[in-house]
Structures are given as structure tokens and as C-alpha cells.
Amino acid sequence: MRWARAIHHLEALAQECAVMATRPASIFPVRVVELWAVGDVLGPLRDIDAVTVALAVDLPVEEVPWLGQPRGAQQWANATRLDRNPIVGLWRSVHAPVWNHRVERPALVWDAENGVAEKTLAALHDGAGERVRLPAPGAEEWRARLTEELAVSVRALRDCTAAYEQRRWSPGKLEPVADALWRASEGYLDVLDALHGPPEPT
CATH class of the missing domain: 1.10.287 (Helix Hairpins)
Known part of the structure; x- marks a missing residue:
């Protein structure tokens, strides 16, 4: 997948996150409140296989174990076409740090309070993700x-x-x-x- 196409998918998903945040919780109970870019899309310009993202949801940490899917995740993925695009989604709880051994120094792309992080998307578009990544932990x-x-x-x-x-x-x-x-x-x-x-x- 070409770089420009990868960034397009990321931008489109950020917009979908914003739309889904306005949908009734009675219909879409899982609430994604942060979208983070992870992995290859944070590197230099090149072709990549897929866009990896972390989807932070407003659920207790215990309900979002590593590589697990919280209740309602599949419904959310279907509504946003997440599973139909070359995107790998990793579900996380917003009540714990988003990063771990696989989610290394992610970059925030969207959150429910501030909307799309335009500076992050601009940096990723230029292949300069290093500028917007979280610092490495000790x-x-x-x-x-x-x-x-x-x-x-x-x-x-x-x-x-x-x-x-x-x-x-x-x-x-x-x-x-x-x-x-x-x-x-x-x-x-x-x-x-x-x-x-x-x-x-x-």
C-alpha cells in the first residue's frame, strides 16, 4: 500500500471516530475516545502492508486485556468499516497508558475532547512521525x-x-x-x- 493511501485510511478513520462519538451509546455502547497511530505508519515514507492503530475506549482496564476485543467492538468496527480496510486495530483502555511492548511510542491522531490532531497527521503525511511520537519509557x-x-x-x-x-x-x-x-x-x-x-x- 502506498504511503499516501495509508495516511488517507488513517485520516478517514479519525473522521469516523468523530462521527461515532456522536452516536447514541444505546446503539453503540463501546465508546472510542482516542485514536493512536502505531508501528510502520510512524516511520519514513515507504510502502507498507497495513496501518496499525490503537483504539482507546472508555472501559475499565480489566475489560480490555491485551489483544482482546471489548463487548461491542465488532459492531463499532463494522460501522466504521475498520475490518474492510487495511487497518489493524488494537483495543486499549483509556484508563491505563496506551503503550506497551507492541504499541511503541504511539502518536495521538484523534481524541474526543480535542478532535483531530492536525499536526500529527501533517507529520505522518511527510514521513516525520518521530516528531509526534510519545517519548520512550525508561x-x-x-x-x-x-x-x-x-x-x-x-x-x-x-x-x-x-x-x-x-x-x-x-x-x-x-x-x-x-x-x-x-x-x-x-x-x-x-x-x-x-x-x-x-x-x-x-
């Missing part, structure tokens, strides 16, 4: 952040395992519960490996 701050992230992931994994066990032999589709368990497992292992290193091959 080693102690990084470890503390991931320790908190891991604790949330552990709770999510336990909750999703219990939900799967409860629904395993019940009537109805098991896929949503199984998918949630998979996401919780993947998120837990990803944070665990980042914090302690991947296990040695046998």
Missing part, C-alpha cells in the same frame, strides 16, 4: 507497565477459560467464547514472552 517504567499488563491478561485468561468451560457442552454457538479464549491466551503469552523472554526450544 527500563523500570517499561517493566512496571508490562507487569500491570500481564496481571490484566492473567485475569482475562482465567475468566475466558471459566466461560468456555461453562459453555462448552451447552446449546448454541461456541465460537464466540472459543475466540475470546484464544485472544486471551494469545495476549497473555505475548506479554509473558515480552516480560520474561520466550521459552527455550526443546
